[in-house]
Amino acid sequence: MTEFQKRLEKTLQNAQEAFVEINTYSIQKRVALMRAVADEIEALGPELIETAKKESNLSEPRLAGEKGRTIFQWRSYAQAVESGYSLDASIDTANAERTPLKPDIRKTNVALGPVAVFGASNFPFAFSTAGGDTASAIAAGCPVVVKAHPGHPETSQIMADAIIRAVEKSGFPSGTFSHIFCETNEEAQALVSHNIIKAVGFTGSNRAGLALVEIASKRPEPIPVFAEMGSINPVFLFPEKLSTSASELAKQYAASLTLGVGQFCTNPGLLISEEGAGLDQFTESLEEEILKALPAFMLNSGIAKGYWSNREKVISQSGVSLLANATAEAEEGQGTATVATVSGLDFLINDDLQQEVFGPFALIVKCRSAEEVYAVASKVHGQLTATLLATTGDIAANQDLVALIQNKCGRIIFNNFPTGVEVCKSMHHGGPFPSSSNSQYTSVGADAIKRFVRPLSFQNWPNEFLPEELKDENPLGIWRMVDNEMSKGAVS
């Protein structure tokens, strides 16, 4: 055994012991831990943001906002647990008069087991060590083992320490949360392969996500990998809308495209529209905006290198022309906003044009007709989001296209932009493959908790030994499905 393997083994044994232990804890105790984590993060001094700024090149206001979002995730997921939302408690009472007699069946959600979390480089707080995957796995009752992100190891350690303090103060076993550093892909893979791990949360590239999915599926006991792998988030520009506000839309679009140097999984990197005067005016205004954009440092040099090489790969494809390229010279490590165009026909025959260019890059697909727009939309891969810049008249006139687009994405947006992912119950952040490995689950919003639970039914179980959420008297006072009706009442 290598030193890493020994450390991993010990960490996972600890996680397993914690799983057994915390399974016996009350819902209230779990909620208290989550609130304690939020408090610990809130109490962190300026060192947190300074460290993250140094490690990620993200701005202070952006990081301050992200810190708030991270705290909100812990608190709102705690509310989802406390209110019973994440439990889906359900009761079907017995009926002794039916033949055959109907047993008493009750169902709740239980924790899957220890979860491995792989955070993202672009959200060092909200999608990393103390991010949504960790918060939702803890909310589910699962111990968490976080693989520290190599892009922000010190930030990761500060957050890990905050969680560990909350774990101690709340009387949870140490294995409830662990933080490990992996030097190689093999080490990260050993974590996913280990039989104690029962699920994986991942945010990152397609390549890395699919590698984990494959490892997980080849285990003697396959486990789910919830990989959010990003996408190019098509924006559809509709004719009537274009005819009234092309320049304004171009400004808004440029702002969304270049926000945070384009380093969002919801960055709108593909724009699809029918040719015409409206689109000409749009592209003209967009060009102006892009030319004005200043180069900016990306998260790290690897991300910047990836940006330039992926950008080059798309630009060099047949039929692609550069529309606009920010004029200021970029330093090493910086990214520059770039927009290219391609015809609908060229797009239709070349899947490489759908490769994500992580950064402030967009490809505009110019279609000769509404039919070509439909054909292009049909060809588009599964996406986290799709945006319609349209009037209600456009929507009414293009019902087939709108239905097609709905079928390609996890979130469909009307005259708004995909960057900015609201943390709420109605958010779905996940979409058809390849944007995520499992389109049925979200990684943002309280439903993210449901990735790490499975239902368990109790048949004819004595009331005194049922979990609180299923007891006759409804001691938690939660909404439950009782004999096909929602109810907060007791069962007699």
Add this chain to the structure above:
Amino acid sequence: MTEFQKRLEKTLQNAQEAFVEINTYSIQKRVALMRAVADEIEALGPELIETAKKESNLSEPRLAGEKGRTIFQWRSYAQAVESGYSLDASIDTANAERTPLKPDIRKTNVALGPVAVFGASNFPFAFSTAGGDTASAIAAGCPVVVKAHPGHPETSQIMADAIIRAVEKSGFPSGTFSHIFCETNEEAQALVSHNIIKAVGFTGSNRAGLALVEIASKRPEPIPVFAEMGSINPVFLFPEKLSTSASELAKQYAASLTLGVGQFCTNPGLLISEEGAGLDQFTESLEEEILKALPAFMLNSGIAKGYWSNREKVISQSGVSLLANATAEAEEGQGTATVATVSGLDFLINDDLQQEVFGPFALIVKCRSAEEVYAVASKVHGQLTATLLATTGDIAANQDLVALIQNKCGRIIFNNFPTGVEVCKSMHHGGPFPSSSNSQYTSVGADAIKRFVRPLSFQNWPNEFLPEELKDENPLGIWRMVDNEMSKGAVS
């Protein structure tokens, strides 16, 4: 292209066209189709049961009961759609005063796309052509392509014709439901490999289920396979309970074990207990019951051959002794109840003892101590069900063991038997791997519908174009999560 490939291609193009079409239909229209299918099945004459009896050797009362269950599945899943239960509608309203301003986000469940269904031999109605997978996929809004089960092709055709009549009468496109015959495994695999298919429902053997999972995971676009692959459903006999009612329990256990010639995925094929006078009395009574059991024809000759060979495989393992073997001679195609015993130690070192023997076979694991019972329980693979024959005193005295068992199964039963799977919202029929390929979903009860949907969020979407279930005025009158509260009200 072979003739089969041409037929398959046409069938799937039809299914895809139907998908696009029925996506535009109202919830009410979908519910009407489901009720029409139930009515068509209800109206089927004696030919249905006669044919199924001939093809499956199942008794008339059993088949009549199964017919009723099948109709109930269609009607209760229709209710789950109509009531909004399967939609999980959720609304978070906008807040223009927040910085950044909060958009309006609404979420509902949408259909995954065309679903392939592979039915089971042991439930020619309830888990086959018109069974739970088909009903729940249609409830989800997905067209269905059923691969006819080779064990009951005529029954399958009668059921398919009933569904097709309902599809026509309800004004749905013909591709809503298709019924195809596959001659080879390769043909069945071609169905799962086809890019139009977006999910698979399967009930059957571990080997066949895992083969489909592998094919689905290797597609360019991987898809979920919900495979319910059966298990050996351990029964734990606790000391205090044994001391009071060993003989009675043995009789009940024998009845559950031999019900339907043991041909249930929930057949209690493993019994685990501590040695002692109680267990001796139990096994003595069990032996008497088993010796009295008559051989009976199994579903078909393949199933019977499998039974005898798998039974032999377990019996021939080191340390296994025969406890009881029904005395009457079995004809070819019949199965005979058999019970064998093995020590806890031998069980712990031999995974082959956990192979399912599909039929009336049980293995009793005799443990020398409570610690050995715990060790054996730790070793048990994932199961659909686990049964505790216990007093409340036994439960109180064995909390660690009970927690361990809960973690191994999808349904935990107290002083009742696992055969007989109630169709209700609180039922979970699915368990940790390898009992099913995905422990997070059930194949029985209205939650089965959720296997075939994915969430879709609408951001700032015009009310007039939202699906009915998300419109401000709540025209369906369903329960919705509105700004973190359950409500049947309108949104202003």
